[in-house]
Amino acid sequence: MSAAxxxxxxxxxxxxxxRTVEALAEADPRIVTVVNxxxxxxxxxxxxxxxxxxLVNVGIAEQNMIGVGAGLANGGKIxxxxxxxxxxxxxxxxxxxxxxxxxxxxxxxxxxxxxxxYGELGPTHHSIEDMAWLRxxxxxxVIVPSDPWETAEAVKWAAxxxxxxxxxxxxxxxxxxxxxxxxFRIGKAERLRDxxxxxxxxxxxxxxxxxxxxxxxxxxxxSAAVLNMSTITPLDEEAIIEAAAxxxxxxxxxxxxxxxxxxxxxxxxxxxxxxxxxxxFPGFMPTGSVEFLLERYGLTADGIADAARDLLAARAA
Amino acid sequence: MTSIPIPSRESGPALAEAVAARAxxxxxxxxxxxxxxxxxxxxxxxxxxxxxxxxYFGIMRYDAAQPNWPRRDRFVMSKGHCTGxxxxxxxxxxxxxxxxxxxxxxxxxxxxxxxxRNYVAGVETNTGPLGxxxxxxxxxxxxxxxxPDAFDVFxxxxxxxxxxxxxxxxxxxxGHRKLANxxxxxxxxxxxxxxxxxxxxxxxxxxxxxxxxGWDVQTVDxxxxxxxxxxxxxxxxxxxxxxxxxxxxxxxxxxxxENQAGWHHGCPTPEQYSLAMKELGx
Numbered sequence: 001m002s003a004a005x006x007x008x009x010x011x012x013x014x015x016x017x018x019r020t021v022e023a024l025a026e027a028d029p030r031i032v033t034v035v036n037x038x039x040x041x042x043x044x045x046x047x048x049x050x051x052x053x054x055l056v057n058v059g060i061a062e063q064n065m066i067g068v069g070a071g072l073a074n075g076g077k078i079x080x081x082x083x084x085x086x087x088x089x090x091x092x093x094x095x096x097x098x099x100x101x102x103x104x105x106x107x108x109x110x111x112x113x114x115x116x117x118y119g120e121l122g123p124t125h126h127s128i129e130d131m132a133w134l135r136x137x138x139x140x141x142v143i144v145p146s147d148p149w150e151t152a153e154a155v156k157w158a159a160x161x162x163x164x165x166x167x168x169x170x171x172x173x174x175x176x177x178x179x180x181x182x183x184f185r186i187g188k189a190e191r192l193r194d195x196x197x198x199x200x201x202x203x204x205x206x207x208x209x210x211x212x213x214x215x216x217x218x219x220x221x222x223s224a225a226v227l228n229m230s231t232i233t234p235l236d237e238e239a240i241i242e243a244a245a246x247x248x249x250x251x252x253x254x255x256x257x258x259x260x261x262x263x264x265x266x267x268x269x270x271x272x273x274x275x276x277x278x279x280x281f282p283g284f285m286p287t288g289s290v291e292f293l294l295e296r297y298g299l300t301a302d303g304i305a306d307a308a309r310d311l312l313a314a315r316a317a
Numbered sequence: 318m319t320s321i322p323i324p325s326r327e328s329g330p331a332l333a334e335a336v337a338a339r340a341x342x343x344x345x346x347x348x349x350x351x352x353x354x355x356x357x358x359x360x361x362x363x364x365x366x367x368x369x370x371x372x373y374f375g376i377m378r379y380d381a382a383q384p385n386w387p388r389r390d391r392f393v394m395s396k397g398h399c400t401g402x403x404x405x406x407x408x409x410x411x412x413x414x415x416x417x418x419x420x421x422x423x424x425x426x427x428x429x430x431x432x433x434r435n436y437v438a439g440v441e442t443n444t445g446p447l448g449x450x451x452x453x454x455x456x457x458x459x460x461x462x463x464x465p466d467a468f469d470v471f472x473x474x475x476x477x478x479x480x481x482x483x484x485x486x487x488x489x490x491x492g493h494r495k496l497a498n499x500x501x502x503x504x505x506x507x508x509x510x511x512x513x514x515x516x517x518x519x520x521x522x523x524x525x526x527x528x529x530x531g532w533d534v535q536t537v538d539x540x541x542x543x544x545x546x547x548x549x550x551x552x553x554x555x556x557x558x559x560x561x562x563x564x565x566x567x568x569x570x571x572x573x574x575e576n577q578a579g580w581h582h583g584c585p586t587p588e589q590y591s592l593a594m595k596e597l598g599x
Binding site for chain 2 (some may be wrong): 034095
């Protein structure tokens with residue numbers, strides 16, 4: 001089994017998000033959207049044109065936005081609450097905790113332009129802490145899609161599921177991954193490539209880079225498996241334990257503290273200790289474009305491949 | 318403990334009397350819960366009792382046997398720490414047996430210090446941190462205005478709670494959207510946890526603030542069921558959300574608790590408890 005990035009074209013996952021929400025809304029009048037002056041940045045202009053009475057714009061008021069979403073769910077609606085992930089999660093974290101996760105309301109939180117999508121705008125607009133903030137909210141399903149297809153599938157799954165969901169939706173362009181047998185399975189790691197020497201576990205916009213790294217490693221005689229861990233909560237612990245037979249490299253567009261790498265480390269350290277590298281961001285970062293920041297912190301195909309080689313060398317030493 | 322008063326479908330003065338009787342029962346039951354649990358929030362429980370009794374036994378449409386009835390009126394207890402009064406009210410309304418009130422705050426009890434909708438029928442949203450209820454109530458009111466299920470939404474906030482900015486975010490949305498199906502009741506007892514509101518972060522002129530946000534505002538005696546029934550009555554032709562500033566006394570009905578910030582939370586001694594129950598006519 002193997003998958004490689006499609007050669008043609010790069011995609012903004014927000015398009016898949018808005019297209020899917022619009023299509024779902026056509027079939028289900030319960031579907032509404034809630035935004036914080038973020039119609040454009042959430043690409044919900046089309047939804048607004050089609051369903052002006054079903055888009056609730058509360059203005060620049062994230063705490064209110066989350067509470068309004070919870071109230072709409074109480075009133076029988078299926079609200080997709082959409083705003084820049086940095087503000088939606090950071091500003092309104094207590095509302096996400098109490099009104100959505102602890103209350104277990106049927107709210108679909110959509111963290112737009114997550115990670116470092118706002119590159120040059122700096123750490124106020126980066127959302128590299130959101131996974132660390134949301135992972136302890138155990139009733140909240142958290143999904144980090146890797147490409148347009150998976151984004152659409154996550155949105156469809158969230159609409160059909162009765163309960164709180166967070167979907168992390170980047171604007172950073174990604175290729176559509178080639179999948180031999182596409183099937184979205186919530187809570188299950190997607191095995192995109194088999195390998196025997198090392199496992200690379202990634203999600204979001206890092207998945208295609210992980211696949212490129214595996215390809216490069218193969219040319220150097222290293223067999224790397226690639227897991228797409230798009231669901232962070234609930235976590236596919238069995239897939240991690242299986243991977244922990246060998247060394248693991250985790251890759252995420254997030255802080256190295258509290259995200260995918262931490263989640264994997266929590267599992268292997270208590271159930272099957274193995275050698276690990278956690279790739280991500282160290283914390284607040286200097287100004288730079290998305291590509292500049294990914295390069296600077298080793299979140300490229302080359303950087304991932306280097307980390308895998310280092311890990312194998314350290315393990316052998 | 319006296320038994321729950323019979324549900325009332327009276328009108329006029331008889332209804333106000335029935336509501337007053339239930340409010341008094343809620344006060345006594347709340348204090349019993351706090352005394353037995355050795356903790357709680359008596360001051361706020363006592364100030365909110367008449368408001369809760371008015372809503373549940375004189376105003377709202379609901380069916381405790383069908384807690385998820387889509388057209389039920391919604392009540393949001395934004396001052397979520399006043400669970401003594403809230404749980405007593407829900408028991409009196411028939412959502413669960415009164416005997417369960419004896420488990421208040423006990424290990425593994427459904428009756429948490431703050432209400433949980435997944436444990437207790439009749440609780441619409443989990444509150445506790447302040448400033449959460451009004452935004453959620455605004456969402457409910459928007460849902461009701463979208464249809465197909467129309468209902469009214471009532472939310473009870475503390476007054477100190479209005480220092481949370483999220484309340485005013487929601488007030489702005491409700492005013493902007495002209496949510497005439499939404500009523501906020503402010504339990505205006507003038508005291509927050511440790512001091513008067515006006516000495517902490519002054520709320521006055523409070524009515525003017527709500528008016529400026531696009532609300533119809535009325536100030537009433539929050540311990541007069543007849544006045545509360547009139548103020549909370551269904552409206553015809555309303556085009557703005559409604560704010561009822563209920564002037565109340567923290568610790569109402571128990572002489573040594575009235576207007577004492579120190580009784581925001583705490584537990585009476587056996588002697589104090591006997592005196593309180595005597596004053597409340599038990």
